Amino acid sequence: MTTVQLPRRQAGTSPQHLLVTLLGDYWNGRREHLPSAALVALVEEFDVGEVSARAALRRLARRGVLESSKVGRNTYYGLSASATRTIVQSSKRIVHLGTREESWDGVWTVATFSLPEEQRDLRHLLRSRLRWLGFAPLFDGVWVSPRAATAEVREFLDELAISTAAVMRAEEAVGTPLISAWDLDEIRHAYESFLADTLPLRERLDGGDVGSAEALIARTRLMDVWRTFPALDPDLPERVLPADWPRRRARVVFGDLYDALGPLAEARVRQVLARFDAALAPLVRHHTTTELTI
Numbered sequence: 001m002t003t004v005q006l007p008r009r010q011a012g013t014s015p016q017h018l019l020v021t022l023l024g025d026y027w028n029g030r031r032e033h034l035p036s037a038a039l040v041a042l043v044e045e046f047d048v049g050e051v052s053a054r055a056a057l058r059r060l061a062r063r064g065v066l067e068s069s070k071v072g073r074n075t076y077y078g079l080s081a082s083a084t085r086t087i088v089q090s091s092k093r094i095v096h097l098g099t100r101e102e103s104w105d106g107v108w109t110v111a112t113f114s115l116p117e118e119q120r121d122l123r124h125l126l127r128s129r130l131r132w133l134g135f136a137p138l139f140d141g142v143w144v145s146p147r148a149a150t151a152e153v154r155e156f157l158d159e160l161a162i163s164t165a166a167v168m169r170a171e172e173a174v175g176t177p178l179i180s181a182w183d184l185d186e187i188r189h190a191y192e193s194f195l196a197d198t199l200p201l202r203e204r205l206d207g208g209d210v211g212s213a214e215a216l217i218a219r220t221r222l223m224d225v226w227r228t229f230p231a232l233d234p235d236l237p238e239r240v241l242p243a244d245w246p247r248r249r250a251r252v253v254f255g256d257l258y259d260a261l262g263p264l265a266e267a268r269v270r271q272v273l274a275r276f277d278a279a280l281a282p283l284v285r286h287h288t289t290t291e292l293t294i
Contacts, residue, residue, distance in 0.1 A: 015048050015056035020065060021220055023079050024087040026269045026284050033069050033076035038276040042269065045216060094227045095289045097235055098251025104237035106171055108178050109145045111135060111153050113165035122160060129156050134234025136181035144178045146237050179240045187233045191246040194225060198253055205260055212271065215264030222261070226254045255289045262286035 022042055027034065040053040057077055060066040065083045069076045079087070111130060115123040127137075133152055135143040153167045201218055204210050210218065233247060266286040274281035 015052045018043050033078040035276040036075045038273045041272050091292045095292045097230050098247045100235050108170050109149050111143045111167050138181040144181050191250040194250050212264045212268035215261045216268040219261040219265045259288045
């Protein structure tokens, strides 16, 4: 089964990342292709120029993230089946954060590896994969996770043909606490900043002062911020965290805001699409956080 690599998040607004996010949020699971002009108009809502938007569409198609088709002289695009699978898996992991009940068995997974300097690209890829699976570096070449991820690590070690690595499970360690692989002060600050930064939007939304165009932008940016948290905090067990950890409060705010903005944002996407294809516009649909976890 082929897996495509979705665009990396960048500082500022990446047109490729934005296109994938919008298609994943409002067109995921649909096989109909959308007019390129409509997709360009959607990203223009985020102050992305037409030239940049069309270049992003072509690059995504070349990479297999998008499929294209022609209707007369007009080009249409849709998510590839592989990209759809990747988005579903990623979305589930992102929105699950902060919703788990405590069920940790107290056992850590430890991954150790040694790669020479000339294999730094492979080392970077390995570290990225480990980070995605919820690991953090305790020391250089020693990564730890509170989750039982042995099988997943062994799978991609085999995939990358890395033989100078080992994966083990440990209940305790002498010396440096394993939780120190994470900067808990930094993570707490990130959650508390999220809560503070979203407060004005929450108040305006409660007052009915958010229109559909603003809702589309706010909802997209909200998900962009929240998707950074699993890399910072892979649902670390509450047993090893300080008291009054703000993760659950932040997750409640994220879920409430994301879901409340959904109908308004969906209406805006329909408005934009209707200018180019009135038959496709009614098919636009947003997904709630509950639906994304299924």
